[in-house]
Amino acid sequence: MIRTVKTAVVGVTGYAGAELARLLLRHPRLKNDPPVFAGRVDEKDAARGGVPLAEIHPSLADSKGSGTLRLQPFSWDLFTDLEVDILFLATPHEQSRTWVPEALARGIRVIDLSGAWRLNEAVNREVYAFEDEGSAQAASIQAEAVYGMPELHRAEIAGARIVANPGCYATSIILPLKPLVQAGLVDLKHGIVADSKSGVSGAGKAPSAKTHFMYAADNLSAYGVFGHRHTGELLEQIGIDSSDIIFTPHLLPIPRGILSTVYVHFKETQTRASLAHVYHAFFAGSPMVRLYEKTLPQIQHSVHTHYADIGFQLAADGRRAVIVSCLDNLLKGASGQAVQNMNVMQGWGEAEGLE
């Protein structure tokens, strides 16, 4: 078999990293060329060639034990030596800000799962307080970075050197809204509401008061009201102002999955068919979106899949709709979409390895 592409993953210890490892390891195009996993490794583990992946994520083990795949000590030389083509960064955004320039300089294409390079407008980047904000290098990379949602930017992703993989909440709101807003149907004066609910894996692996089982279980709480970091993304991608939408995330007592309930008013009376037509036209070439005809999506039907599910109910007056979108925040909301981007970047089938 000829060599296709060499991948590397930094940040495999987190939840999105584990899913990314699973996906890349069974991707049909990468079967004979598993990814390199690199990260912080202490001396003792470095001495034994790194930490077996199965020690980090026991569910990734096979019955032969875990000898071959290891988390190796990170170094740029490692990537150069192994001729890495595509680097997945499942790292905090501060780290992505510093590493992406280095990777690009070495000719490595990057799919960055953090929020480091998603935002075009300075006002929206304020929430991240990037240290290199305003530098020429950062501005240049920012200008080059493509927002990694193939349903919106397929062509640019294909040729991109740096792809900014979308946020999970943002994905669940942009996909149901973009087609309607772009078609000019939505009456923005009324204000859109996006009421989102996410499982706990979205909060990351670091133990905290809010990820404690006793906080999350048997509970529901709203947070980040009028101030969640994903807001900038969805404004820029949908093409609306902050006064046009209220986005409220909630923490669900489940491990994974996002459901967003989106409320819109229309400028003119719509029918079920007119809206379905807009959605079908918009997502015609998009294999990772499932449109529901009669029922509404539920979290359990999208979790452990790579799809974004979209369905809606229209009010009897034809002027208002409740749109429900669901996805797995670790898959279409993170690692699955990252692999989808890789497929587009490589010219492979967009859904390869995602079924």
Next chain:
Amino acid sequence: MIRTVKTAVVGVTGYAGAELARLLLRHPRLKNDPPVFAGRVDEKDAARGGVPLAEIHPSLADSKGSGTLRLQPFSWDLFTDLEVDILFLATPHEQSRTWVPEALARGIRVIDLSGAWRLNEAVNREVYAFEDEGSAQAASIQAEAVYGMPELHRAEIAGARIVANPGCYATSIILPLKPLVQAGLVDLKHGIVADSKSGVSGAGKAPSAKTHFMYAADNLSAYGVFGHRHTGELLEQIGIDSSDIIFTPHLLPIPRGILSTVYVHFKETQTRASLAHVYHAFFAGSPMVRLYEKTLPQIQHSVHTHYADIGFQLAADGRRAVIVSCLDNLLKGASGQAVQNMNVMQGWGEAEGLE
């Protein structure tokens, strides 16, 4: 101790009934006069004097066993013989429609937990398709029935013969909205959104596909979009039209608790203080509402309490707010509110037995 009031409960086998039993059994005014529990009892159980309550709800047992308190076979003569003053109906609405007239005819005051007598307008009652709709008797009782939310109708409840205990979702939406709408602050043209999430006990005890653990667990689903039964209640009580609000209930993977996220636009710019003033004024004499000053309520802080919790975040523009309300659907959303109504009807402290 002198005799105070004799209570009876029909429908103790359900979730709200179990909570009602617990509350009445430990109510300080009823200590020496426990309620009568009546319902359907088969012959074998009737022969032993009814079913011990502790067999129906093991958590209600004490260490002495369960001998004294029993679910007795229902009969009107039983209530007459025991001189029942107040009858709690935790029964399906069809049953409440037929039983309330009989109870009133016998001079028994009723607190009805079903939806049978909550609605004033015929158009809103259509969703229930009552068999006696349009009869003179039904119309007369309907006209007399008081919506059992002391925060809105304290004086009428005090003298009422028939109190229609509110729905759980409705309670969670009316309480945060009524003060603002009544004060004329809300710009209804924008449309209110009430995005509600409820635990599974709200769906009742009958096993069904939707109450199966495998359906509800690790899931979230919207249902009854543009058509939930509680809509009529909240329109009438808040005093708005169906075009003014979208109410969407969701099924949460938790046993109990409701959180409603309510989105409003204001006619004029508000401040945190101006809104807090309206709420504090409205709920000044209401012991079962807790207003949050800085943070937002969460389900876990209201569950197993009798409070409705209300908090809000105001947008920087002062023109939009996200209001969050939480309550225990079996307590302030059902049995706790029923006891609160009994307290008001009897002239007792409104919070007695609810702390």
Next chain:
Amino acid sequence: MIRTVKTAVVGVTGYAGAELARLLLRHPRLKNDPPVFAGRVDEKDAARGGVPLAEIHPSLADSKGSGTLRLQPFSWDLFTDLEVDILFLATPHEQSRTWVPEALARGIRVIDLSGAWRLNEAVNREVYAFEDEGSAQAASIQAEAVYGMPELHRAEIAGARIVANPGCYATSIILPLKPLVQAGLVDLKHGIVADSKSGVSGAGKAPSAKTHFMYAADNLSAYGVFGHRHTGELLEQIGIDSSDIIFTPHLLPIPRGILSTVYVHFKETQTRASLAHVYHAFFAGSPMVRLYEKTLPQIQHSVHTHYADIGFQLAADGRRAVIVSCLDNLLKGASGQAVQNMNVMQGWGEAEGLE
């Protein structure tokens, strides 16, 4: 590609059936020859060629909709016409008792996921009260049926016409115990304890009081004490008497997964190495068993995998051990093991389609 094998599934509407469909649809050997799904279909659905599989299990849909794969009306002629080689029965045991003879008569090999054909001894079959118990035909098929656990009966399965796929609890107890008992290490006089805990999917899809979310959630309960149906299986397969073991199942508040905690006393002092040696020797050629060297298995590491995980702790005295086994009750405990059996029957790699 040449034709390999035609499969059919009856019982796809249940939880194990859904997993079986998923596995067969992505099995590398069946890619161009998807299984036939047959079952009870009403007239209206029959008229449209059966029920789209994606309507039954929305998570099985792809973005193209659900047109091609359908649940067709069951008929033996359908299977004959399509030249079905292997029939999977995910049906109640009564149905399997009647259908297996017919299938065998038509030359179709059967993998039966029910308890119909697992038991050799009449005394153990009493719990099922089979209607055809004692008939010559039943006795003949019973004698021929192979218990479908490749780790124990690989060779017989390869040539079998009828494979009785093991119960989920039984699998989780036989696999950790058989190697030790067969090696003569276990002191049966002390009595083995198998304390098992299973997720709710093990109780099936029919709504009941015990599968109600309010019963299972935030709860744990023991059931079937000294009388669970899987007891006969594990006695026969391990080769012990009912007085040698106590098996207690518990209902866990999780969707899927089984953990069995097994307690044994040894005749002679053991070391960690001596026990590990026995396990490694026994499972040397078994790709679907993962042996834990240092830690103990947990449900979350085995769920959504096809492995049975086994680990143990030895007491300081070397005479007692706590063995923990974990598996996904719908995969290694049902459908995954069924596919594993198909692989063995066809002479394919035992783990094909299970990674």
Next chain:
Amino acid sequence: MIRTVKTAVVGVTGYAGAELARLLLRHPRLKNDPPVFAGRVDEKDAARGGVPLAEIHPSLADSKGSGTLRLQPFSWDLFTDLEVDILFLATPHEQSRTWVPEALARGIRVIDLSGAWRLNEAVNREVYAFEDEGSAQAASIQAEAVYGMPELHRAEIAGARIVANPGCYATSIILPLKPLVQAGLVDLKHGIVADSKSGVSGAGKAPSAKTHFMYAADNLSAYGVFGHRHTGELLEQIGIDSSDIIFTPHLLPIPRGILSTVYVHFKETQTRASLAHVYHAFFAGSPMVRLYEKTLPQIQHSVHTHYADIGFQLAADGRRAVIVSCLDNLLKGASGQAVQNMNVMQGWGEAEGLE
């Protein structure tokens, strides 16, 4: 009303502390004399008279806000000034080791919820590695401390200065086993198995990898095999050796509740009646134990109650039994039992404030 008793609580910020606060605040004997809450308070909070309790535990708030009850800065003088009679310590065991001597010296009786003073035998205390182990003072207090399980030590508790409140797991195992072992029925040669399962609140409030929602949810794991800290307690209190029992705790994906499944062999054949007789005789004067006659206890029936529930199934051979006990780890397993001990120490009704 005459002054009855002044209580103080240190450690109110934890889960057991919150329950303790709730119980003491509504205890009928303490209505006019609420407990003092003391602990670590920073300067800013000290300046405002301490942290309002309702800020720490919002569910403890009433609608009047949270002004009156506060967590005050800890000082011994505070307790002396307020003439504290009984001090509850819901603190880590190291802290209890140092504070109990001081409290006793000041004439304050202590109910200590930690493991600091529960163990009589040095070998069992090794697991705690107390710094003052071997000192005369520690030995003296150790000798004086009474194990706070009224069902076993009612008389000693009544007169005790220092009561060591039992561990939650230990309570769930001692109560079902002590009556049978004391009656000489249990054949210890076979070995007892105690397979225990606990909700996550038992692991405390500090965020950690194991209390992360993603670790605990949808999971079950055994831990502390052959080495859990509660083992010493149960050996001493039941009166058996470590070779007589295997105790295995498991982490359940629920907030609260413990279920222990206990397996025993009998020296001679027993009947259901003979065992029931032993239990009823043992717990005759114990209001906080509920004996199940026909069914087995479940966690959901004991949670939010102050009872320990016990039921059993006897094997057909009359020689083996599975005993199931359930309790709420924060109530009968911690704070409820602490209040029960206070009641006994004060000569009040043992169940006062616990119904």
